Amino acid sequence: MPQLFGFNKVAIRGPKPLPFIGTIGSLYKLLNDPVDVVMSLRSRGEEVVTLMDQNPAVIFVFGSERNREVLSQPAVFRHDEDLIKAPPETAMGKMRFGMVVINGDLHKRHRKLMQPAFQKSALDSYAPNIVATTRVMLEQWKIGEVSMVDDLCRETVLAMTMKCFYGLDIGKDAHELGHLAAEWGKTLVAPSTILLPFNIPGLGYWKSLKLGESVVAYLSAIIENKRQKGNEQKDVMWSIMNARDDEGKPLTEDELIAQSAALFFAGHETTAVTLAWTLFLLERHPAIHAALMAEIDTILGGRDPEVEDIQRMELLNRVIKESMRIFPAVPFLFMRVCAEDATVGGFGVPKGSNVMISPLAAHHDPVRFPEPKRFMPNRWIDMTPSLYEYMPFGAGARACIGMLFAERALRLMLPMVLQRFRFSMAAGTRIDRLTRGNILHPRRGLPMRIEAASASAPQPAPITGDIHQLLEY
Template sequence: MQSYLAPSSFTFLSFPSQKPINKTIPFQSFTIKSSIDKTPTTKPKPTTSSKTTSWVSPNWLTSLTKSLTLGSNDDSGIPIASAQLEDVSELLGGALFLPLFKWMNEYGPIYRLAAGPRNFVVVSNPAIAKHVLRNYGKYAKGLVSEVSEFLFGSGFAIAEGSLWTVRRRAVVPSLHKKYLSVMVDRVFCKCAERLVEKLQPFALDGTAVNMEEKFSQLTLDVIGLSVFNYNFDSLTTDSPVIDAVYTALKEAELRSTDILPYWKISALCKIVPRQIKAEKAVTVIRKAVEELIVKCKEIVEKEGERINEEEYVNDADPSILRFLLASREEVSSLQLRDDLLSMLVAGHETTGSVLTWTLYLLSKDPSALLKAQQEVDRVLEGRNPTYEDIKDLKFLTRCITESLRLYPHPPVLIRRAQVDDVLPGDYKVKAGQDIMISVYNIHHSSQQ
C-alpha cells in the first residue's frame, strides 16, 4: 500500500551505457524532482479545501470515536494526540509517516490517535515494538488481514500462527545460494539491462522519468521470472495481469482508509462499482497464477521430477514454483496459489521502493554517488555482477541499508491486541486495540 512519500520524477542529464565496458565510467550527473524536497511546515495553515480523503476524516467521526472508545475512565497512561484534518491537508498524497513523526515529537514515543472510525495506539519505541511483534499469541495482524484477505487469501503475507510457520518453512528452502546465483545471472542482470535500455532515450534528451514506476515494473518482471518462470515484460508492454495487480493494491490501500468497512458485506460488493472492479482484478490475477501452476505441475509429473539434493535447481526452469512442486509437498493448489501471490504482489512493491529511495538519496549526495560508482567499476571491471560480488560491494550495501533506515517500507506495521496486555513502560491496552508501529519514527527518533 502506498502509504509513503514517493520521489516520483527523476530527470536524467546523462546516463551510462547499458553495455559493459572495460574502463572506469566518468561520474554521471542527474537531477531529481521530488515532492519530498518540499519540507512541510510544523503547523500547516488551516485549509478550506473540501477534500475528505484523509485517514483522519471527518473530524466529527474522530471526535465521536474518542468519546465512545476512550470514555472518561481511560487508565492506559497513553497520551491522546489531537489530530485534525488540517494537520494532514498538505499530505493527502499518502505521506502518513510525516504527521506520525510530528505527533511523536509532541506526545512522546507512544500516543493514542483516533483516526476516523478507528482508534490506534501509535508506537515509536523499539522496546514496545519488540514486545508487540514477538508476542504472537497476544497480537495478530488484524487490520492488515482484513483489508487484503480478498487478494492474498490464506497466503503467508497475512497468515497467522501455525499456518504461517508451516508455509514459511515450505518456501524458505527454495531460496538457497545456488538459486540466488542463477537468478542474478539469468534474471536480475537481464531485467536491469532491459531497464537501462528503456531509459537511454530519456537520458539523451533529458526527459523526466517516473523512476518509482520504472523500478516497480522492473521488480515485477524479476519476481515473475523468479517465482513463476513467467515474463510479464511490464517494462515494455501492458497486460491485464499487470493492470489487475495495481488495481488490487489500490483497493487494499483504499480499504485501509475507508470510514466504514462496507466491503465486508458480500451483497454490497456485487453492486458497488469499486468492489466489482477489484473482484474482477483478483479473478484475473488468480486465474493467471492457477494456469501457471497447472502447466508447471503437468511438466513435473510428466518428467517424474523430484528434489534429489539440498540446493536443487531445475536448469530449464529454476523458479520457486518448480522447486515447490518438485518437492512433492502435500499442499493444495489454492494454498500454493495464495503463497505465490504473496510473493508476487507484496514482494515487487517493497523492492521497488528500496531501489527508488536509494537512487534518490544517492542523487542528493554526489560524493556518495561517485564513491558507489567507483566501487562498482572496481569490483566488476565492466562485467555483469554475480551473487558472489555482493560481499565485495560493501559501500553500496551500506547505502541500501541506510536507505532502508531513512525510508523503511512499509513505514508502519499494524497489529491488533487479542487480549488485554501491559506494554513496557506500564502502558495498558485492551483486547481489540489496533496498534500502529511506526518504523519510520523508530529509525528517526533522537532518543533511540
C-alpha cells in the same frame, strides 16, 4: 476490518481529538498522512501513545524495547485476519490464506513451506535471471529524456519478479499479469475497499473482486503449466509448489495461489520504490555517487555484477542500508490487533485494540542515528543497531521472508543502473511523499533527466516539497 470504535478509556495519553470531527478526523489524518502523524506523536517523547487521547483504537509504540515487546509476541499482537472480507469461493476470498492475514500454526506451516524458496542455494539460482531481465529492461530507459524514474524502476522490478517468482520471460503474459496483479494489490488494501465492502459496480471492492478473478486465472494456468512440464525450474513458485510439510503434505491449490500473489504484493512495489529512492538520494549527493561509481568501476570494470561481487561492494551495501533507513519502503508495519487483554510498556491495552509500529520513526530516532535526516552511508561502517532499532524488513516471527531476495536484487540491479545512467532533477521540482498501502512513495513520482553514466555531474538543483521533513542535505 479493525475495530476502531466502542472502546473504554485507557490510561495511555495522546492528542485530544480534533474539535467537531473527533475520531473520524483523527482517523482521516492517519490515513491521509501517517508520516506526519507518527513524527508528531513521537515528538511527545513517550514510548506508548494513542492516536486519540485515552482511546486504544490506535496505539503507537516507539523505541526498541516497546518494538521488541510487541513483535516478539505474535500470538498476542496478531495480524488482522478480517482485513480482507470476501466470499471464500471468490479469488479475493482465497486471499484469506495470504501470508499477511494468517496467524498461529497456519502461519508457521506456510512460512516453513515457503522458506526453501528463499534459502541461499535458491537465491543463487535466481541471480542470473535478475541480471538478465534487468539488462533487457534497462535498454528501454531513454538517455536525453526526462522520465518518471520511479515508474521505470517499477517496470524493471516487475519484469524481474515475473521471471524470478513465476518463471515468466519478458513478454505479453508477464506484462499483463504483472500489471493486473499490481492493480489488484492496490485495490485489495485500499481504504475504500476495506471500509465499503459492497459488490456494487464502480466501488473499489467490486473492482478488486474482478481483478482478483483475472489474476487467479493467470496464476492457476501457471501452476498447471509447471505441473505439466514437471522438470525442475529455478523460480519461487516452483520451489513452493514442491515443498512438503512434516507430514509430507504440500500447500493446497488455493493456498498456493494466495501465497504466490501475496509474495508479489509484498515484494514488487517495496523493492521498486527502494531502488527509486536510492537513485534519488544519489542524485542529491554527487560526492557519494562518485565514490560509489569508483567502487563499481574497480570491482566490475564495466561487466555485469555476479553474486560473488556483492560482498566486495561494501559502499554499495552501505548506500542501500542508509537509503532504507531514511526512506523505508514500509514506514509502518501492518497494524497488530490485540488477541486478548495485554500490556504494553506497563499500560493495560484491551482485546481488540490496534497497535502500530513504525520503522520510519525508529530510523529517524536522533539518539540512535545522529543527524537522522542526513544521508550518510558511512555511518554504517561502525554501527550495528539492534533488530528493533533498524527494521526496514520488520523483525521477529513476522519479519520479511523475502529480505535476502530483496537485498540481493537491489545489490545486483543498482550497479547495473548506475553503470549505464546518471540522473538529474530540474530546479524547483516538488517532491512530496505519499504512504499508500503501507508503502512510502513519491507522491507525484520522481521526474529526472537521464544522461549517460559518463556525463559530467552537475550540482544538484534546489527542489521543494515535504520530502525535506525526512531528508536534509
